[in-house]
Amino acid sequence: MKVRQAEDASGVWGWRAVKLLTIAVYVFMFAPIIVTVILSFNASMFGGFPMTGLSLQWYGKLFQNEAVLRAFKTSIWIAILTAIVCTVIGVMAAMALTRYEFRGKQLMNTMVIMPALVPETILGVGLLLLMKWAHQPRSYLLLVLGHIMLALPFVVLVVQARLIGIKRVYEEAALSLGASRFSTFREVTLPLLMPAIVAAILLVFTISFDNITASLFWRPPGVETMPTQILAMLKISISPEINALGTLMILITVGLPLAGGLIGRILFGNRQ
Amino acid sequence: MQQTRFAWYLLAPALILLVILLVLPIIIMMIYTFYEFITAGVEQANYTAANWREFFTDSYYHLFLWKTARVAAITAIACALMGYVPAYFIWMTSFRHKWLLLLLLIVPFWISFTIRTFSWIHILGEQGAINVTLMSIGIIDSPIQMLYTEGAVIMGMIHFLLPYMILNVYVSLEGIDRDLLSAARTLGCTSAQAFREVTLPLSLPGLCAGLLLCFVLAAGSYVTPQILGGNRDALFGNLIYDTIMQQLNWPMGSTLSIVLFVLLGIVSAIYSRYMGLSTIFKGLSR
Numbered sequence: 096m097k098v099r100q101a102e103d104a105s106g107v108w109g110w111r112a113v114k115l116l117t118i119a120v121y122v123f124m125f126a127p128i129i130v131t132v133i134l135s136f137n138a139s140m141f142g143g144f145p146m147t148g149l150s151l152q153w154y155g156k157l158f159q160n161e162a163v164l165r166a167f168k169t170s171i172w173i174a175i176l177t178a179i180v181c182t183v184i185g186v187m188a189a190m191a192l193t194r195y196e197f198r199g200k201q202l203m204n205t206m207v208i209m210p211a212l213v214p215e216t217i218l219g220v221g222l223l224l225l226m227k228w229a230h231q232p233r234s235y236l237l238l239v240l241g242h243i244m245l246a247l248p249f250v251v252l253v254v255q256a257r258l259i260g261i262k263r264v265y266e267e268a269a270l271s272l273g274a275s276r277f278s279t280f281r282e283v284t285l286p287l288l289m290p291a292i293v294a295a296i297l298l299v300f301t302i303s304f305d306n307i308t309a310s311l312f313w314r315p316p317g318v319e320t321m322p323t324q325i326l327a328m329l330k331i332s333i334s335p336e337i338n339a340l341g342t343l344m345i346l347i348t349v350g351l352p353l354a355g356g357l358i359g360r361i362l363f364g365n366r367q
Numbered sequence: 368m369q370q371t372r373f374a375w376y377l378l379a380p381a382l383i384l385l386v387i388l389l390v391l392p393i394i395i396m397m398i399y400t401f402y403e404f405i406t407a408g409v410e411q412a413n414y415t416a417a418n419w420r421e422f423f424t425d426s427y428y429h430l431f432l433w434k435t436a437r438v439a440a441i442t443a444i445a446c447a448l449m450g451y452v453p454a455y456f457i458w459m460t461s462f463r464h465k466w467l468l469l470l471l472l473i474v475p476f477w478i479s480f481t482i483r484t485f486s487w488i489h490i491l492g493e494q495g496a497i498n499v500t501l502m503s504i505g506i507i508d509s510p511i512q513m514l515y516t517e518g519a520v521i522m523g524m525i526h527f528l529l530p531y532m533i534l535n536v537y538v539s540l541e542g543i544d545r546d547l548l549s550a551a552r553t554l555g556c557t558s559a560q561a562f563r564e565v566t567l568p569l570s571l572p573g574l575c576a577g578l579l580l581c582f583v584l585a586a587g588s589y590v591t592p593q594i595l596g597g598n599r600d601a602l603f604g605n606l607i608y609d610t611i612m613q614q615l616n617w618p619m620g621s622t623l624s625i626v627l628f629v630l631l632g633i634v635s636a637i638y639s640r641y642m643g644l645s646t647i648f649k650g651l652s653r
Contacts, residue, residue, distance in 0.1 A: 121453070121471065128483060184384065197374045221393055308589045312608075
């Protein structure tokens with residue numbers, strides 16, 4: 096049932112104001128990003144306005160920048176590893192937290208969400224302190240494990256939301272027909288869970304690829320990830336190269352999930 | 368029971384990870400606050416309260432704490448004011464492509480936080496859109512200093528946190544039975560009254576969840592003041608980073624981290640008593 100808006104004068108004007116403000120907020124959210132994308136095609140040697148002409152030269156420069164390429168590769172590998180391991184661990188935890196009753200469940204629920212609520216600065220210091228205490232150097236392993244911890248809450252929440260929607264009777268039917276717990280999961284739960292798992296993998300990948308604050312603490316000496324590399328470049332100057340880099344990254348991180356969603360829609364039909 | 372044991376097997380990897388990477392470090396951190404700082408990178412387990420005394424007596428730290436709380440509060444409130452309206456619009460509109468509006472709220476989560484933050488340089492900077500436009504029209508002669516100020520830091524944080532706020536409020540609004548609104552209207556409320564008496568109170572849980580999330584994330588921020596702020600705009604997170612990574616004063620860095628952890632923990636605890644922690648992320652897990 097739809098509530099009618101236009102019945103009194105204050106309602107009409109109120110609604111117009113709401114509409115205008117909504118547009119303003121959307122402009123606020125996207126204007127800076129769009130400006131960056133436009134400036135990446137600027138021929139000028141400086142990163143800002145005015146536009147002096149269109150050029151792709153900064154993209155070309157980017158592909159010859161060794162440091163950027165190295166940071167990109169580092170970030171991609173860390174993100175892939177994190178996405179795989181974190182999703183497996185997260186799906187297991189989500190199964191336990193939605194399908195079973197046990198003592199301390201509430202506490203576990205809170206604990207799994209914790210890494211998303213504790214400021215990254217504190218998580219960053221904590222893990223460094225642990226390494227110092229254990230006399231271990233900062234390594235790639237630390238970085239990956241740290242990213243897994245950071246992304247875990249989001250996997251659990253995404254998968255949990257989907258698991259609640261999957262009726263338990265399907266699993267119970269399989270179990271009562273003699274399937275083992277594992278084959279029940281593989282044959283019944285997993286296929287139904289697939290959309291959430293794909294979403295979780297993409298989410299973890301972005302969280303890891305995008306992480307900066309904690310990575311500044313955890314990265315091994317001399318190693319840069321993509322975001323820390325951008326920060327290092329920003330400290331020197333706002334070069335047009337950074338705009339080109341930003342645009343490419345937007346293309347990758349927004350384009351991939353959108354393309355994925357679109358392909359999904361075409362393959363599996365339009366389901367709202 | 369066997370069922371229970373299996374649940375623990377499933378939880379084991381996550382649990383081990385969290386105990387080693389989250390719980391244990393915080394315990395070590397608490398112990399470290401009582402260590403004595405000798406010189407950069409060197410400390411001794413003398414169990415002194417010197418770090419705590421320094422924290423409680425030196426107004427330098429109190430100023431940082433106060434500034435951080437103020438900036439985080441301004442950010443959270445600005446997010447609430449700017450975020451409620453679009454959430455309300457998306458909920459109320461009869462626009463056919465509502466999904467597009469929702470999708471556009473998710474898109475910022477996919478765009479690198481670093482890029483979103485530095486893109487503000489192009490708006491606020493001396494060569495940024497605002498200054499260049501104003502100068503070319505002739506309203507101002509020389510660029511206005513907007514970048515590297517507290518305002519720029521707040522702007523950057525609002526930009527980053529707004530989608531969290533809108534989604535939280537939207538989820539809360541979605542839970543409202545629209546018949547209540549029609550009932551209020553039939554009983555003689557004006558639309559403004561109906562909003563004030565029905566919609567607003569019922570959407571408060573989402574608004575509060577958003578406020579808390581924005582406050583906590585803003586108070587813990589480190590990178591935004593780095594990119595958009597000047598030297599004077601450093602927040603508590605920057606103080607912690609500098610104490611540890613530059614001065615290598617681990618005992619004091621630990622003390623400051625525990626302070627931030629406890630203060631933000633209290634905020635979250637008060638909230639979760641009334642709302643439940645998981646409401647915060649409902650918006651994100653859709």
